Amino acid sequence: MKRTVDASPQHHWSTEGGGSLAARSDDLREALVVGQPSLNDVTETVSAIVERKPTKAWYVTISITGVVAAWGIFAILYTTLTGIGVWGNNQPVGWAWDITNFVFWIGIGHAGTLISAILFLFRQRWRTAINRSAEAMTLFAVICALIFPIIHTGRPWVAVYWLLPLPNQMQMWVNFRSPLLWDVFAVGTYFAVSLIFWYIGLMPDLATLRNRAYKAGNKLANTIFTLVSLGWTGANRHWHRYEKAYLILAGISTPLVLSVHTIVSFDFAVSVIPGWHTTIFPPYFVAGAIFSGFAMVLTLMILARSLLRLEQYITLKHVDNMNKILMATGLMVGYAYGVEYFIAWYSGNPYERFVFINRALGPYSWAYWTMVICNVIIPQVFWSKRMRRNLAVTWVISIFVNIGMWFERFVIIATSLHRDFLPSSWGYFTPTWVDVSIFAGTVGIFLTLFLLFAKFIPVLAISEVKAILPGAQPKHGHN
Amino acid sequence: MDTIEMEYRKMKSSEGIIGIFLHPDAVLNAAGELHRAGYGKFDVHTPYPLHGLDEAMGIKRTVLPWIALAAGLVGAAMALTLQWWTAAVDYPLVIGGKPLFALEPSIPITFELTILLTALGAAVGMLALNGLPRWHSKWQHDPHFLRSTDDAFVVTIDADDPLYDAERTTEFLRSLGAEQIRTVMCHEE
Numbered sequence: 001m002k003r004t005v006d007a008s009p010q011h012h013w014s015t016e017g018g019g020s021l022a023a024r025s026d027d028l029r030e031a032l033v034v035g036q037p038s039l040n041d042v043t044e045t046v047s048a049i050v051e052r053k054p055t056k057a058w059y060v061t062i063s064i065t066g067v068v069a070a071w072g073i074f075a076i077l078y079t080t081l082t083g084i085g086v087w088g089n090n091q092p093v094g095w096a097w098d099i100t101n102f103v104f105w106i107g108i109g110h111a112g113t114l115i116s117a118i119l120f121l122f123r124q125r126w127r128t129a130i131n132r133s134a135e136a137m138t139l140f141a142v143i144c145a146l147i148f149p150i151i152h153t154g155r156p157w158v159a160v161y162w163l164l165p166l167p168n169q170m171q172m173w174v175n176f177r178s179p180l181l182w183d184v185f186a187v188g189t190y191f192a193v194s195l196i197f198w199y200i201g202l203m204p205d206l207a208t209l210r211n212r213a214y215k216a217g218n219k220l221a222n223t224i225f226t227l228v229s230l231g232w233t234g235a236n237r238h239w240h241r242y243e244k245a246y247l248i249l250a251g252i253s254t255p256l257v258l259s260v261h262t263i264v265s266f267d268f269a270v271s272v273i274p275g276w277h278t279t280i281f282p283p284y285f286v287a288g289a290i291f292s293g294f295a296m297v298l299t300l301m302i303l304a305r306s307l308l309r310l311e312q313y314i315t316l317k318h319v320d321n322m323n324k325i326l327m328a329t330g331l332m333v334g335y336a337y338g339v340e341y342f343i344a345w346y347s348g349n350p351y352e353r354f355v356f357i358n359r360a361l362g363p364y365s366w367a368y369w370t371m372v373i374c375n376v377i378i379p380q381v382f383w384s385k386r387m388r389r390n391l392a393v394t395w396v397i398s399i400f401v402n403i404g405m406w407f408e409r410f411v412i413i414a415t416s417l418h419r420d421f422l423p424s425s426w427g428y429f430t431p432t433w434v435d436v437s438i439f440a441g442t443v444g445i446f447l448t449l450f451l452l453f454a455k456f457i458p459v460l461a462i463s464e465v466k467a468i469l470p471g472a473q474p475k476h477g478h479n
Numbered sequence: 480m481d482t483i484e485m486e487y488r489k490m491k492s493s494e495g496i497i498g499i500f501l502h503p504d505a506v507l508n509a510a511g512e513l514h515r516a517g518y519g520k521f522d523v524h525t526p527y528p529l530h531g532l533d534e535a536m537g538i539k540r541t542v543l544p545w546i547a548l549a550a551g552l553v554g555a556a557m558a559l560t561l562q563w564w565t566a567a568v569d570y571p572l573v574i575g576g577k578p579l580f581a582l583e584p585s586i587p588i589t590f591e592l593t594i595l596l597t598a599l600g601a602a603v604g605m606l607a608l609n610g611l612p613r614w615h616s617k618w619q620h621d622p623h624f625l626r627s628t629d630d631a632f633v634v635t636i637d638a639d640d641p642l643y644d645a646e647r648t649t650e651f652l653r654s655l656g657a658e659q660i661r662t663v664m665c666h667e668e
Contacts, residue, residue, distance in 0.1 A: 039526060039629065039630035040629055040630040043629045043630065165561060171570060173565035173566070173569070173570055174565075176562045176588060177584040181588070182587040182588060182591075185591040185592065186591050188591075188595075189591040189592070192595055192598070193598040196599070200605070204526075204628070207628050208526070208628040208629065210615070211625040211628045212629075214625065215622060230606065230612035231611050231614050231615050232611070233524060234526065234627045234628050235524050235635075236524070236528075236532050237536075237538060237609075239532075241541045241605045242528070242605060243528050244541050244543045244544065244601075244605070245601045245602060245605035248543070248544060248547045248598075248601040249602070252594050252598060253598075256591075256594045263591075266587070462526075463527040463528075466526055466527040467527035467528060472503065473530045474503040474531055475504060
């Protein structure tokens with residue numbers, strides 16, 4: 001069978017007809033990249049986004065997100081200068097939007113690490129088109145998440161020795177048995193490792209941009225990219241160690257990502273509040289994190305795909321695959337909702353039973369049913385392949401899941417607290433304008449950072465996409 | 480000649496030969512032949528990692544995993560020491576009649592610091608073993624070499640390789656199917 005993958009004349013590795021076995025197995029699967037671009041096409045497409053001037057639409061969008069971010073930063077300043085009494089938190093709802101938003105944002109990040117680490121270990125080659133932007137999203141989401149625990153301390157400037165084991169004049173140390181401190185280490189490690197992983201992946205692409213700037217005689221760009229690419233040469237003796245480092249990072253990021261939301265769930269599970277004190281929390285939180293993260297990846301990726309004209313690289317197959325993961329994790333989350341009710345009944349504990357009946361039928365039932373509809377019912381649409389491949393439907397559902405997953409955290413936190421053991425201590429939480437502004441502000445910060453990333457950093461992993469192009473790998477010894 | 484290139488001309492330079500390949504199979508074969516012929520100071524610059532090239536070039540397995548493991552163990556030891564020393568030695572405080580130090584509640588932080596140090600070890604170790612950061616490869620100033628981050632596989636042979644001979648090496652590369660062969664003045668920094 002003669003192989004004819006080459007539409008373009010510069011697609012140069014077609015000269016030999018051999019290796020039809022590999023070629024045919026490629027053909028049987030749906031292509032991960034459509035239109036058979038050459039190596040140079042990949043370089044050009046991705047580099048052009050960085051090298052050309054930003055479009056008007058980009059300026060308009062980033063101005064809007066920038067204003068929202070600035071408003072959020074103002075609300076944060078107002079909180080810091082006035083005190084956290086400006087939030088709606090009260091007795092008995094002592095934890096409210098601050099930790100809801102923290103858990104929400106941390107969860108968003110998990111999809112990035114799942115794509116970069118777990119799918120890498122499982123050799124899911126389709127990850128290459130989306131891993132760069134999903135990892136960037138992870139970093140920005142963790143930045144947004146970190147804002148909340150820092151400002152909820154009220155006085156962030158002294159929080160340094162509340163959060164970190166730093167020697168101080170009181171000669172006291174942080175409480176290493178508190179899940180909140182475990183969180184500091186888990187989230188700190190998560191951010192650091194995600195950043196390292198992302199940057200290592202970026203090095204070869206920055207070197208590509210450096211070489212292009214050098215060739216074009218653009219001295220400023222050449223200097224910048226020379227510095228940030230750390231002098232990557234592309235030598236195979238370097239690639240050898242690079243690939244090993246990448247494998248190690250993927251290997252340790254896998255348990256890391258599972259541990260982060262596990263430890264976040266300990267914030268609740270280690271307490272003795274009915275509704276929080278359950279052993280299902282760690283897996284339930286991890287599944288929910290990946291679920292919400294994939295929803296956010298889809299929300300951003302479908303937009304980026306059309307705005308940056310990456311249809312060739314981010315294909316319907318990618319969207320389909322992501323929707324499958326969305327369904328799988330969504331079903332796990334739905335199962336967890338059900339099991340919580342079973343255990344509440346089976347435990348025979350009246351307080352536990354009350355919390356769950358109150359969740360579905362009490363003053364916050366509107367939040368509970370919003371969560372169930374968005375997370376469990378709406379994603380069932382994706383049993384249909386046609387729907388999984390429909391971009392508009394996927395985008396709308398991804399928004400619903402984002403909303404639903406925010407409500408999940410709110411439901412867990414607020415409904416478990418607002419009906420205390422004694423009816424005399426019952427209360428209700430309503431957010432203030434400051435709560436709303438800070439949350440909106442983090443959305444603005446997140447989107448602003450993502451827009452900056454999409455403009456100034458290669459949005460596709462150039463070297464990784466090249467490696468999976470049909471015919472990019474030698475046929476030798478592989479059949 | 481632009482100004483950037485002028486600056487580099489002043490630097491110490493040495494000779495070398497580069498051969499440009501456009502087909503992954505051809506460069507894999509060429510790397511194998513060079514290795515078999517006894518060349519040691521050669522490398523293949525590729526836009527993405529090419530399967531099988533490590534074996535063909537006879538690259539020994541890197542010690543990087545051991546560096547990462549050592550760093551991870553340091554992380555675990557650090558975390559346990561920190562938690563034990565602060566709670567049981569420096570400021571012992573009995574809370575709820577519990578022991579001053581116990582392994583169980585110390586696991587999460589030990590786990591996280593192990594991961595953190597392993598990642599740092601792998602990343603810093605990889606850079607150090609590769610001699611990075613640096614400004615760029617010494618072949619950087621040959622415009623054809625620059626294709627190695629775009630769409631070509633570039634074999635580079637250092638002049639100080641014992642087998643290096645400008646004519647014979649060029650001929651060898653040609654016989655291996657290089658599309659283009661160039662003698663390049665390398666600029667060391």
